[in-house]
Amino acid sequence: MKLVNRRKGCQSVSQNWHAETIRPAMAEDVGRIMMQHPLWTRYGVTQESAKQRVELLLNQGELGLGLRCDGKLAAFAIYGDKTFGDHGYLRLLGVGKMFVGHGLGGALLDLVEKNLGERQIDRLFCLCNLENSGALRFYQNHGYVVVGNLPSWSQPHLDEVILVKRGLA
Numbered sequence: 233m234k235l236v237n238r239r240k241g242c243q244s245v246s247q248n249w250h251a252e253t254i255r256p257a258m259a260e261d262v263g264r265i266m267m268q269h270p271l272w273t274r275y276g277v278t279q280e281s282a283k284q285r286v287e288l289l290l291n292q293g294e295l296g297l298g299l300r301c302d303g304k305l306a307a308f309a310i311y312g313d314k315t316f317g318d319h320g321y322l323r324l325l326g327v328g329k330m331f332v333g334h335g336l337g338g339a340l341l342d343l344v345e346k347n348l349g350e351r352q353i354d355r356l357f358c359l360c361n362l363e364n365s366g367a368l369r370f371y372q373n374h375g376y377v378v379v380g381n382l383p384s385w386s387q388p389h390l391d392e393v394i395l396v397k398r399g400l401a
Contacts, residue, residue: 249300251298251299253297254296254297256286256291259282261308263282265305265308266282266326267279274390275390276387289323290310293312295347297309306327307326309322309325309343311348311356319355319356320356321357322341325337338370345400349401351401353400354398358396359382359394379396
């Protein structure tokens with residue numbers, strides 16, 4: 233997979249990326265990426281708890297996709313295909329700090345949506361912390377619409393919104 237950073241003012245970067253299924257054995261790599269972003273630590277996530285949670289989710293049937301560069305996990309997505317009734321739910325999406333801005337998040341989101349669409353799942357939901365304005369813009373730029381507010385949903389003083397994208401199938 234070839235991805236190019238097309239943001240204005242940024243140097244274009246072209247790399248060969250390899251997409252693969254995230255397996256429980258890769259949970260530690262996912263945890264490392266999560267620890268690079270302070271918002272996850274505000275939710276009380278540690279590298280060990282992230283590893284355990286990802287292993288549990290994958291062992292319970294959640295799906296995972298990752299993008300690698302030179303053998304290193306650069307981005308990941310953990311999602312379910314029947315979380316909201318017969319709809320999909322993007323549980324986690326993360327990009328390693330050194331890979332942010334190279335189009336990996338969008339490419340990964342496209343792969344998740346394509347996978348769900350092929351399973352005849354027409355909607356994908358996700359949560360986004362309101363303090364993470366960059367992530368909120370990212371989802372909205374990819375066709376997601378805010379459908380609800382979740383004040384202090386999982387942690388006091390950490391408000392979230394729920395977003396949905398329709399028409400995957």
